[in-house]
Amino acid sequence: MVKVEILKTHTCPWCPVASEVVKSIAREYENVDVIETFLETPEGAEKAKKLGVTSVPTILVEGKIFSVGVPDPDELRKAIEDAVVRSEGKNKKVPNSFHSFNVHGKRSCVRCSLFVS
Amino acid sequence: MVVYDVAIIGLGPAGMTAGLFASRRGLKTVIIGEVPGGQMALAHVVENYPGVERISGKELTEIMKKQCEKFGCEIVVSRVTDLELKGEVKKVKTDTGEFLAKCVILATGGRHRKLNVEGEDKFLGKGVSYCASCDGPFFKGKKVMVIGGSDSAVTTALYLKSIGCDVTLVHRRDSLRAEEANQKKLFESDINILWDSVVERINGDEKVESVVIKNVKTGETREFETAGIFIEIGMVPTVELAKKSGVETDERNFIKVNRKLETNVKGVYAAGEITGCIPQIVVAAGEGAVAATNAYFYLKGVYGKKTDWGTI
Numbered sequence: 235m236v237k238v239e240i241l242k243t244h245t246c247p248w249c250p251v252a253s254e255v256v257k258s259i260a261r262e263y264e265n266v267d268v269i270e271t272f273l274e275t276p277e278g279a280e281k282a283k284k285l286g287v288t289s290v291p292t293i294l295v296e297g298k299i300f301s302v303g304v305p306d307p308d309e310l311r312k313a314i315e316d317a318v319v320r321s322e323g324k325n326k327k328v329p330n331s332f333h334s335f336n337v338h339g340k341r342s343c344v345r346c347s348l349f350v351s
Numbered sequence: 352m353v354v355y356d357v358a359i360i361g362l363g364p365a366g367m368t369a370g371l372f373a374s375r376r377g378l379k380t381v382i383i384g385e386v387p388g389g390q391m392a393l394a395h396v397v398e399n400y401p402g403v404e405r406i407s408g409k410e411l412t413e414i415m416k417k418q419c420e421k422f423g424c425e426i427v428v429s430r431v432t433d434l435e436l437k438g439e440v441k442k443v444k445t446d447t448g449e450f451l452a453k454c455v456i457l458a459t460g461g462r463h464r465k466l467n468v469e470g471e472d473k474f475l476g477k478g479v480s481y482c483a484s485c486d487g488p489f490f491k492g493k494k495v496m497v498i499g500g501s502d503s504a505v506t507t508a509l510y511l512k513s514i515g516c517d518v519t520l521v522h523r524r525d526s527l528r529a530e531e532a533n534q535k536k537l538f539e540s541d542i543n544i545l546w547d548s549v550v551e552r553i554n555g556d557e558k559v560e561s562v563v564i565k566n567v568k569t570g571e572t573r574e575f576e577t578a579g580i581f582i583e584i585g586m587v588p589t590v591e592l593a594k595k596s597g598v599e600t601d602e603r604n605f606i607k608v609n610r611k612l613e614t615n616v617k618g619v620y621a622a623g624e625i626t627g628c629i630p631q632i633v634v635a636a637g638e639g640a641v642a643a644t645n646a647y648f649y650l651k652g653v654y655g656k657k658t659d660w661g662t663i
């Protein structure tokens with residue numbers, strides 16, 4: 235499992251956008267776990283302090299800061315795929331990333347099925 | 352595939368008001384936008400939207416959104432990646448699919464202007480911020496600087512003060528652009544103000560530690576210790592997509608419109624901050640209403656004909 239964590243607060247307008255982007259990309263893979271951590275909670279505040287996070291949304295991939303702000307979809311896919319290779323070995327086949335609805339329009343992909351009639 | 356009467360790009364006050372007016376006219380309407388509320392969602396308190404004495408930008412966003420949806424307007428939260436605006440049917444491509452519409456209203460507003468100084472990019476998320484309502488709480492009890500002299504800068508400084516930050520406002524002139532009402536609040540607070548001052552450099556190791564400020568009148572530079580720097584020096588219009596698809600802009604890079612808020616492309620309107628209007632919610636909303644109403648007249652083919660309001 236690759237862990238992607240969204241550090242967010244309730245007052246930040248970009249946080250729901252970042253969550254949506256991360257979740258929709260995570261759905262393209264079989265083994266990505268998305269966690270949302272609100273920094274207003276004591277555990278969240280502790281985590282922010284430990285990592286030196288002073289902006290939200292901040293996205294962590296495998297516990298390391300990947301981006302501040304809404305992540306770029308393609309860069310996040312790449313980071314996830316790299317993390318899969320790192321954690322499961324070089325020979326592990328990386329699941330296909332469905333680049334966009336326009337490219338393949340697969341019904342099996344959650345994002346595509348919303349738009350394929 | 353469904354062909355909408357109107358596709359509105361942008362979910363700020365201009366886009367949502369356009370959605371409200373278009374759907375109340377009975378037009379099949381979709382609003383596609385990335386951040387619900389746009390810049391309005393960043394305003395912690397709004398006190399100049401008529402009819403509502405005091406409300407947060409987030410709450411006002413929720414109300415506007417619900418009001419649109421009540422009249423059948425569809426809202427899609429997604430990023431628009433390309434526009435094809437020539438021809439009778441326009442195409443809007445997004446991260447999640449395509450939309451077709453007879454009319455398009457561009458309401459993509461603005462995004463934060465950068466200072467363009469050393470350290471600004473390096474310390475983004477490590478003390479440099481463009482969103483006080485997002486990041487302010489991390490700086491409670493710490494020294495912060497707010498850069499700018501507009502209403503956004505002053506209200507940001509007041510907000511940061513209210514949550515317990517030690518705030519200094521840095522402005523490049525000797526007077527503020529902000530409304531008198533906001534200035535009064537600022538002067539009554541004990542927020543320090545550095546007049547005639549510009550940021551030269553942001554310093555630090557892992558995170559922001561200090562800022563070098565230059566007085567533009569005396570030429571003197573001084574280093575100030577700070578943990579955070581909130582940049583509120585205005586907006587640059589988000590016009591790239593529109594320009595790429597043939598919409599003309601003026602010399603300041605705002606979309607060129609006439610009184611009906613028509614652009615140079617037939618069936619394409621623009622509203623809100625991208626037209627260079629006064630950057631306030633009520634003005635953006637007003638432009639949204641004007642653009643949607645004129646889009647309605649265009650779609651109904653009543654341009655040039657007599658109506659209750661005279662010849663349109």
Ligand SMILES: Cc1cc2nc3c(=O)[nH]c(=O)nc-3n(C[C@H](O)[C@H](O)[C@H](O)COP(=O)(O)OP(=O)(O)OC[C@H]3O[C@@H](n4cnc5c(N)ncnc54)[C@H](O)[C@@H]3O)c2cc1C
Nearest residue numbers: 361362363365385386389390431460461623624630631632
């Ligand atoms: C901190 C702060 C405080 C403020 N306080 C006040 C106040 O008290 N009173 C007041 O009247 N005004 C205030 N303002 C100003 C006000 O918020 C703006 O003038 C107003 O929001 C402009 O509206 P708009 O709809 O034109 O654009 P915006 O609000 O900028 O909205 C633009 C929309 O377009 C979307 N968009 C852009 N590009 C794309 C794309 N490619 N795909 C999809 N969507 C896209 C954005 O996500 C957003 O939804 C404040 C602004 C700030 C920053």
